[in-house]
Amino acid sequence: MTTLLSVSDLRLSFGGLLAIDGLTFSVNEAEVVSVIGPNGAGKTSAFNCVTGFYRPTAGQIMLRGRSLRGLRPSAVAALGVARTFQNLRLFGELSVLDNVRAGAHLWLRQNVLDALLHTPRYRRSERECTEQAHHWLDFVGLRGDRYGEARHLPYGEQRRVEIARALARRPDLLLLDEPAAGLNHGEKTELLDLIRRIQALGVAIVLIEHDMGLVMEVSERVVVLNFGKEIADGRPEDVRRDPAVIEAYLGSDTHA
Amino acid sequence: MTRVPDTTPEGAPEDTVRSTAADTAESTGGSATAGAARAAAPDEATGEAVNETTNEAAGPARKTAEVRRRGAGRPPTRASRLLQNRWAGLAGLLVALLAPFVNATPYALSVMTSAAIFVMLAAGLNIVVGYCGLLDLGYVAFFAVGAYTSGVLATRLDLPLVATVPAVIVVTVVAGIVIGAPTLRLRSDYLAIVTLGFGEIIRITANNLDVTGGPSGIYGIPGLAGSPVAFYYLTVVVVALAVLGAARLGRSRIGRAWRFVREDEDAAEAMGVHTYRVKLAAYIAGAVWGGLAGVLFAAHLSAISPGSFTFLQSALVLMAVVLGGMGSIPGVVIGAIVISILPEILRDLADYRFFLFGVLLIAVMLLRPQGLWPARSKEVP
Structure with missing residues (x-):
């Protein structure tokens, strides 16, 4: 199993706001990885850094050993990365x-x-x-x-x-930004099937998604972000039991 | 982790068999004049047809393709078929070619020649504004660059006008890069303002240089043909080729990229379209079209001066494009003819001429805001 995309210590700040604070994750060939987290956690910002729409402040983004940092989006696309947008474009x-x-x-x-x-x-x-x-x-x-x-x-x-x-x-890596948003139940089922068929073509998929049913069903690994920081990275069944993840999603009484 | 791919991306073409002749040829909606020259290359349609019939039926895949084609694409109406096919373009060319047999007075020929040149300008600006969505308010700059380059070279070096054409192409490409490279990084409003500025810079430069003859300009530019009728026909042929070329560019890979940029720059970029280069290409293509129209203009009038290249001229060409229908080749051709002929038809009204011209334009824009012959993205299956 070879690594396709590796992101290490990615940082992105807009003025004083730290949108991504040291994100590290990797995606193997033909693997489905989900990136989840509450709204504003930096998921789409991370996508935009990988695809060249944002210039990260620090960190490395490597695709098959080639750095994607500083490339314009069309150059990233030329290296085999395709994406969809959160709001249809x-x-x-x-x-x-x-x-x-x-x-x-x-x-x-x-x-x-x-x-x-x-x-x-x-x-x-x-x-x-x-x-x-x-x-x-x-x-x-x-x-x-x-x-x-x-x-x-x-x-x-x-x-x-x-x-x-x-x-x-015909990408090697496909980034899907909330593909299930606004879809009804039947369409979500078809999306699930579609993601599996895309994976069967040998395409690696990184998925930003809020629908946990879909995420748990389709992903091999789940990366959880909160406030720009990675709080978990692992198999879906492990991640859902992770106390830090539960806290991020449900809140915790200790800080209240 | 092993998986059996059920479909490989490369295996795609085999199982989809359909009439791509129609798909690709008419993909950007009807282009009348394109049809004209497609007739000039008659092998085209038949070539595609042969390809289609030689494709073997690929079993069930073919069947689903058939069903889809019938189900999804509604058959085009008789009217749209009439308008979209090559005959409309041929008819347009025929009208242009037969016009001198109806009225060949020097005045009429001059008006028709000017109109044809104006069509070429509109076709060029349509690449920039219509296809690529870049608002250029100084398009006349390239018209001026072409006219002056050929005029200066022809009179100073005693060259025939045809010999200046390669130089005109080189100079307009350079002008397109010089003006476009810095400005195309800007978006919408800013681009409009900067191009407006460049249009004025070119005119004022021509007004003040010695080599361009200052305010009185250049005169005694040699013609391109012996008689006004011959020159008219030459103009029609050149303009028809230019319009055809613009239409073909619009239907190609680069033409689609122009539209992607117009529709959504970020999405285009995400699909691997280098938006800056694509915009610059549109700008350069527009510059070359404008420059070559300038050569015809110089030959037509045999004298050029800065007064011919004012902002009003840029505005009129833009009006032709918008009035006809942005991005639509037949629309732009009709728009250019209307804009250039209408003031002549209204000539009898003396003082009220331009008043009525303005009123008519406002009326058209109110009644048909999408243009006289708008571009259609609906494809014919």
Whole structure:
């Protein structure tokens, strides 16, 4: 079991506020790791540091031995990291297919001249791009209209499209930021199945999620954050019994 | 920890068989003029069709694909098919080519030539504003750079105008980088203000330099064709190619990246789109289109002066793009023709001409805020 992502002693501060205070965790190849914690614990900030949207104040982020620190998000994506956003960030006015084609952007081999002259290479790459987009929409089980604008899809379907877009990047590491938020029970069950199928492709997944049922069901390891600090890291069944975790979630009388 | 992958990412293409000819060709909504030149490359449609038929049925996967195609994509209406196919583009080109047979007075030819040049400007600005969503209020700067570069080289070095085209391309690319590189780090409002400033800088520079002839400009620029009719046809061909090129760029990898940036920069970046480079590419493409339109402009008038490159000109091109429908090639072409022809049609009204012009524009924007022929992202399955 080899390590894919390792984050060590990550720190991030906004002015005087310490959003992440010495976070250390690692993700192995094809492993599902959940990051949980109360609101404001620094989970999404950690995602943003890994994907290059935030510049961490200190610490190391290594993907297969390559440092991700200081890279812009597109460079991190080029190294095989894809993500979804906590609040859906689809290209609303573009077609569903075009949204997923965005994920295939880095796989397309065509230049401006190919596009202007419509060379066979252009046509081949466009065809493959569309096939890929359909493939990933099939994979996530999209039922709605894939030729129309993405914003017209129901919320749950938009979530699927966002995951399809990230998968079309064909990442080694997929970061899902609250994928179950706003989903109904049936959709959550399908999400669970989808996460397992993604894992079966050999993709490692880091999951931020508040739905404990989903987290306990799907994760191999759980990392618990509170106030920017890591308070637990272990197997789900161990973490749920950890006194520090229980205290973080339920509060404790001793400090009251 | 061993797992049996049920589907590999690389195995994707085999089990999905569908008519990608339609998908890719029309993916960004109807582009009329694109159709025109697609007819010029007739192998295209047939080539794709052959590809499609040679695909063997991949068993059940194919069946589900069929069902999905029928279920999800509603068939396009007859009207939209009529508008979206290549015939609309061909018809537009045909109208342009036949117009001199209807009216070939020097005045009419001059107006039509100006309109065609204006279409090219609008197509170029559409790349920046329509596709990429960058509000550029100084687009005329590139028009000026192109016109002056070709004008100065042609008159000083006694070159034929065609010979200046490579230099024009180089200079406009450089101008695009020089103006774009610092400004494209800005977002929305700030970008608009800075581009507005650059537009003025170029005009005032031309006004004050000796090599550009100062306020009186450059005259005696050689033409590109022997007669006004021949020049009109040359312009139509060049502009048609430019519009086609813009449309094709819009349907390619870079064109999609432009739209991703327009829709959501962060999400585009997360998918591996280097947003800064992509924006700069849009800016440079727009600059080259504007510069080449400038060459046609210099050849058309044979004299250029700073007075031709005011902010009003930038505003009019932007108006053509917005009025026609941002990001829509047929819309932008129609918008440019309306903006350039309407003042001529209203010429009889003398003093009320521009008053009525303004009223009509306001009326159009109130009645059709999305533009005369808005871009559609709905794809034809």
